[in-house]
Amino acid sequence: MELRIEVICTGDEVLTGKIVNTNFSYITQKLEDFGLSVQWETTVGDDRENLLLAFQLAGQRADAVIVNGGLGPTVDDLSQEIAARAAGVDLVLSEEWLSRMEEYFRRRSRVMPPNNRKQAMLPAGAEVLDNPIGTACGFAVDIGRARFFFTPGVPRELRRMLEEQIIPQLLAKSGMQAAIFLKRFHSYGIGESHADTLLAGVEDLVPDGSVKLGFRAHYPQLETKLTVRGKDMDDIRRKLAPVEQEVRRRLGNFILAEGDQTLERVVLEELTARQAALSLVETFTSGQIAARIAHLPGAGKVIRRGIVVPDLAEVCAAVGLESAALANGITREAAEAVARAVRQQTGSTHALAVLIEIDDGADRIDIGGTVCLAIATEHDVASRRSRIVGGREWVRLGAVEMGLDCLRRYLKALPVHERIDFEIAEPRVAAAGAKPSS
């Protein structure tokens, strides 16, 4: 059966826009990943009358309701009180949760403040939903015809409770097969509709319909998702294997990472594995390439140097090159010379130079940039030239990703240049020489 699921977000901070409601988009996405759909979302403030009405209305319409927020210790946290009223029961002290909280504070060498006691007051008959990392007690209770799940507003507490306790209950309630798995592929260079075309029919490799394909585009990356249902994880692995193999085959070198892995961590791991040291030269990306990778744990010994030179005319001076190298604007050869020079200058094993010439004029959607990038090692150099159009910020984001992705390709011995959906042909004759070099 398809469950009718609603979400109620509570709190003045969300209702007044002081914080953007990312908890809701997290909840609904996570449910989608498990084949569950939210039909209706309501946000109300810390207000008894509106909370009660929201609970009652959802209790009339839905099978399951997830309520977020209002479980804290202060007077404006009203979720337990109004849940009890809506359910027509009393608030009672949960001795179990009270001792859990006292233990929580004891382990942190603190005494529990008296107002935290409020967090152990639950509607009579409520089922406790454990919160192993906070003092807000989750709980489930029936209101009207719906099962209500009350969750904390702190994102990491919400996440853990949703994934470990609420989603399994919802799946059981919906009568779906118990085991479900989400496989994700991250790519750069393929747009959503192109990927959709490339992957047409992959779901049908498992004829019983238990594999579902989906996408999530966040420029410049695209996430390709396979949701797989099965009896158990063995069943899932068996179903998933031919489909994921086919996805890898069709998206090919464009897949930059899978699952929780990221592009910058793939690059860092490749460099770490060969005890390499990397230097970077950036212009218009203004430090964003360095900022993506250099903050990662373990990057300190691998990222030797990042050099940001917003003015192209200063690039040669910054890396100790004669200024003639960039006299005719940017070229692949110039990028190669800069990468070679910075590698030598800093004594690193690898160097990435990303030079960008941005169109003149006020920012607008048809402002473009020409990117020449190069990767140098002691005995080798690879480069590519590309043109991206879509406004200054669009070019900048695209160039950051292109720089990191070409470095990944180089380190994985893949072609540094493959045509991507975000680049356009250059209108100039000069572009004729811009063939892939590797």
Added chain:
Amino acid sequence: MELRIEVICTGDEVLTGKIVNTNFSYITQKLEDFGLSVQWETTVGDDRENLLLAFQLAGQRADAVIVNGGLGPTVDDLSQEIAARAAGVDLVLSEEWLSRMEEYFRRRSRVMPPNNRKQAMLPAGAEVLDNPIGTACGFAVDIGRARFFFTPGVPRELRRMLEEQIIPQLLAKSGMQAAIFLKRFHSYGIGESHADTLLAGVEDLVPDGSVKLGFRAHYPQLETKLTVRGKDMDDIRRKLAPVEQEVRRRLGNFILAEGDQTLERVVLEELTARQAALSLVETFTSGQIAARIAHLPGAGKVIRRGIVVPDLAEVCAAVGLESAALANGITREAAEAVARAVRQQTGSTHALAVLIEIDDGADRIDIGGTVCLAIATEHDVASRRSRIVGGREWVRLGAVEMGLDCLRRYLKALPVHERIDFEIAEPRVAAAGAKPSS
């Protein structure tokens, strides 16, 4: 009278979390700025039944309802159709909007596709809300006891329609004084509750209650807002003058910018005005300081060089200093030496060096970092030492802001060191030497 205002957001992309609902937080914040409050928000998908129910329920409860999305040309854009059903009227073609759209396409040398005609179908009797920058026609219509305002999902179209047409109507409906003005101050280093204490009573400088004080904290910055109502802008300026003067007096040097101005643009303007060239050295901030300022229009000639050195042990080599300078960990003196060295090395007039020693161990809320930063010019140097605790990302964000803010203070001839709310006393003896130098 206080209006009861509701917002209804529509669309599968928002309901499934494919996009985060920033339109809602924009709408509610903007209304708050004008003294209007949203009491209830509902999100439903592109679904006839749920849309109709949402319109009917809001029409029973509210005085005014803002509906966002669903005005596009495709079959899943349902707002006009369901609005007509809920209002009990027919959909009729607006000749006025049809010719506006044809004109819109003509000016772009394009022929209007036939399915755009749908966007000119409005509920009979609806009032058109102009959209000067798109083809989605806004409109207002009564449903139940409420006035409904239908707005486009494209953010810039929504913004313009809300500010130019809907808010004035809501203010008129609420009987509030017609003119309203929002004055904003941006600060770094003062927490929200501290600012609230510092500014206690400023609203009372205008006894008729037409000035309202508010805050919006987005670490590391705090926004202090004064909403002023009056007969007209002259009246508002007269009321605002003594209050804004008092806010400036009490928040003092912590105010880094006002209105639409930003910290990075203040710094850039100060540097540009003196034809200066700036070089930066960053460690743990990994390029984020450069990325904040170097992408701004006009920064190319001012930001001479950004140098990112994640490994403190490499800092001396990067700026041509003897490695003894950092042998005993970071100090203010070491930061000063690094700033002086990079200024000389790059031939810039100004240099900022931000050195950070981050606590060892896995990331957690009590991980801290010690920041030593220095600003050097040809004949002068200023520095400060500070300790920030709150996890790696918290330290990084705080240090980026501290670096830029100290540079602003230096350029404005303000003390580089004033105690901020986000720093803690250092537990070590070494900290005894860390007095303000300027």
